[in-house]
Amino acid sequence: MYEWLKEYIKLREEISYLELKLDQNQTELKRWVEGDLSKVKLEADSIASGLEDKIEMQLKLLDEKKKQRDELIALVEKFEGLDNQILRMKWFEGKTLEQIAEELQYSYGYIKRKHADIMKMIKFADSLASNL
Template sequence: MYEWLRDYQQIEDEIVYLEYSLERSQRELKRWISGDLAGVKLTAESDGAKLEERIERIERELQIKLTEQKSFMELISKFSGLNHKILKLKYVDGMTLEEIAEDLNYSASYIYKKHAEIAKMIKFAHEIKLTHC
């Protein structure tokens, strides 16, 4: 039903982790080049010697995920219906339910109610899926 939301959140999580991993690896490389480890001799098998390759691999993976995210955003923007709009604005754009209500010209109480209904539908669909697996 709303599997796209789970998939989108998974891509977001993967991007955040890759960005963290890239930053950590770049800091480590800097230590080996000009920091406290600059005088240490590396062997071909050491982790320090493989940092540049790891950074390149992470950068490639990150680019792939960012491209996936962009494609996903294009897909999501084509969805219609109030439920999809609420989910996109809340979980993709990061808006509060009050902001969503104002943006869509509905009362805040109506948007709260719709969001609760959507959450129940998603939970029910997830539970059904788990019992059939």
């Protein structure tokens, strides 16, 4: 039903984690190249000796995940209906329910109930799927 939302959340989490790991590895490489470890001799089988390759792989994977996310966003932008608008504005644009209500010209209470109903449907569908 709203598989796109689960996929988007999964991609967002994967991208955040990859960015964290990439930052850690780039910081570590900087220590080896120009920092406090620059005078330490590297062994061929040490973890640090493969940092550049690891960083390159992480950059490629990060680009791939971002491309997947962007393609998903482009697809979801084409979806119609109030439910999809609410979810898209909430998750992709980061708007509050109050902002969504104002922009779509509905009352805050209606959008809040509608969002809660959508989330209940998603959780119910997930529980059914996990029991299969």
